Amino acid sequence: MLWSLLKILLFVVLVAALAFGAGLLMESEHGLSIAVGGWEFSFGPLQAVIVALILLVVVWLVLKLAGLLVAVIKFVLGDETAISRYFDRNRERRGFKALADGMLALASGDGRSAISKAAKAERLLNKPELTNLLTAQAAEMSGDRRKAEATYKALLTDDRTRFVGVRGLMKQKLADGDTDVALKLAEKAFALKPAHEEVQDTLLKLQAEKADWKGARKTLGAKLRHGALPRDVHRRRDAVLALSEARDILDDTGPIEARESAIEANRLSPDLIPAAVMAARSYIEQGKPRYATRVVKKTWEVQPHPDLATAFAEIKPEEDAQARLKRFKALTNLKPSHPETRMLLTELHIAAEDFPEARKALGDLAESDPTARSLTLMAAIERGQGADDVVVRGWLTKALTASRGPQWLCDSCGTAHGEWAPVCQNCASFDTLSWKTAPAGALSMPHSTEMLPLIVGALEDKSADEEIEEAIPVEEITEDAPVETPEALSEDVDVTPTDDPTRPGIIDAEPLTEEEQRTATN
Structure with a gap:
């Protein structure tokens, strides 16, 4: 309010001054x-x-x-003037409009139109760092890979766009299946931008495929430093890489380094079953059975697994069946209700020829969770207790068509693996194998069932009214294998403990000699 009043007063004073000056001029007698x-x-x-x-x-x-006039002369001579700036601004507006239209065409999937707009934008703007990227992506969309590759190479000449060019070439080589060149480009892109998450993942995957475990561990450490990976996931994957490195060293006859890497892998991730098995065997080789026992027990508490039982048996390979059964109580008491624990205890009792206890240990597992392994164990128990051939053949027939039980399955593609691996053999995903039950139709047989022979056959001795027992060794069951009839599996067996010290309670039986077979048929 006060300021408005002041402005009004100022205006009145100014008008009065002008009027006073005009009056003085009118009254003045002097002129010019x-x-x-x-x-x-x-x-x-x-x-x-x-x-x-x-x-x-x-x-x-x-x-x-x-x-x-001076500006026109400078314009004619080629100097920058207001006129040239006007035309430049007009050209720049048209160039950015063409660039925007090209981006819209690219987003809508019209690659050819995007290339045309990119060429127009390049002609008007003369800024290849902007237009080359649009040209490369549009060329890829329209299927002109040669033009896209040439454009990505052009981006390498500018420091500001070098990473974009390297990344584009890397993706092209990956699409072509040229993983060797893609790995080198990924390493270059990682050196330019180590915090780029996509480049980190690509480099880690390629290094794992090429078994470059040391390089993969460095890349994994970079992911942790830049916050692209939680610490617990990093520890798990670092353990997987350490285990893979240990296995490669072991293949190259480097036992000391392999033992150290295996122990480190187990320290990083105690629940990683292959690492625990390898660490336990490393301690056994060093003459430290107590450490091996502790490693196996700690992992068994997390996830019971037949490979752990095998490693536990290797701690004392010369013990008899009764001593082994007693020692294994330290393991079987940890998770007594787990199916793996129950089947392991059943195998131990069968090896000790204590079939009633074996049946008690197995319980209703063959009915509640029927798998090839549990049904085969049931057949072994029935045979050991002198059941009829029809009963044994019934269990074996069920075993041939039953679920294979837990296997190493890829979480990404569902492919079953016979043994653990850091990289899926089908989809090349890293650290995606889990020990779980496969869906119906899985092809691979779990490694644990290789330890358990099928109890097959029974030949009836008509003259002596005695059963001649024969064992057929286990063969890995796959979907492609021919299905045997129950009659082919009806030959009698001799259920005896195995002499293999590395297998905790597995049944092996020796085939009859030709002379015994002739005697049985007479």
Whole structure:
């Protein structure tokens, strides 16, 4: 309010001053006389003021015309002027419009139109760092891979766009299946931008495929440092890489380094079953059975697994069946209700020829969770207790078509593996194998069932009224294997403990000799 009042007062004072000045000019008797070439011009006070204003306007117009003339001369000579800047701004507007239209065409899937717009934008803007990327992506969309590759290579010449060019070439080589060149490009892209998550994942995957475990561990460490990986996941995957490195060292006859890497892998991830098995065997080789026992027990508490039982048996390979059964209580008491524990205990009792206890240990597992292994164990128990051939053949027939039980399955593609591996053999995913039950139709047989022979056959001795027992060794069951009839599996067996010290309670039986078979058929 006060400021408005002040502005009004200022306006009134200014108008009053102008009126006062005009009055003085009107009352003044003096004027202005100008003599030019014999001519004399006389002006009154007010007329003199008007003439002065007109002269000022004329001078201003002359100066402007002179400036325009100079600008035209500079424009003709090629110098930057207001006129050239005007045309440049107009060209820039049209160039950015073409670039925007090209991006819209690319987003809508019109690759050819995007290439055309990118070429127009390049002609108007002359900024390849902007237009080359659009050109490369549009060329890929339209199927012109040669043009896309040439454009990505052009991006390598500028420091600002070098990473984009390397990444584009890397993706092209991956699409072509050239993993060797893709790995080198991924390493270059990682050196340019180590915090780029996509490049980290690509490099880690390629290094795992090429078994470059040391390089993969460095890449994994970079993911942790840049916050792209939780710490617990990093420990797990670092353990997988350490285990893979240990296995490669072991293949190259480097036992000391392999033992150290295996123990490190188990330290990083105690629940990683292959690492625990390898660490336990490393301790056994070093003469440290207590450490091996502790490693196996700790992992068994997390996930019971037949490979752990095998490693536990290797701690004391010379013990008899009864001693082994007693020692294994330290393992079987950890998770007594787990199916793996129950089947392991059943195998131990069968090896000790204690079939009633074996049946008690197995319980209703063959009915509640029927697998090839549990049904085969049931057949062994029935045979050991002298059941009829029909009963044994019934269990074996069920075993041939039953679920294979837990296997190493890829979480990404579902492919079953006979043994653990750091990289899926089908989809090349890293650290995706889990020990779980396969869906119906899985092809691979779990490694644990290789330890358990099928109890097959029974030949009836008609003259002596005795059963001659024969064992057929286990063969891995796959979907492609021919299905045997129950009659082919009806030959009798001799259920005896195995002499293999590395298998905790597995049944092996030796086939009858030719002389015994002739005696049985007489």
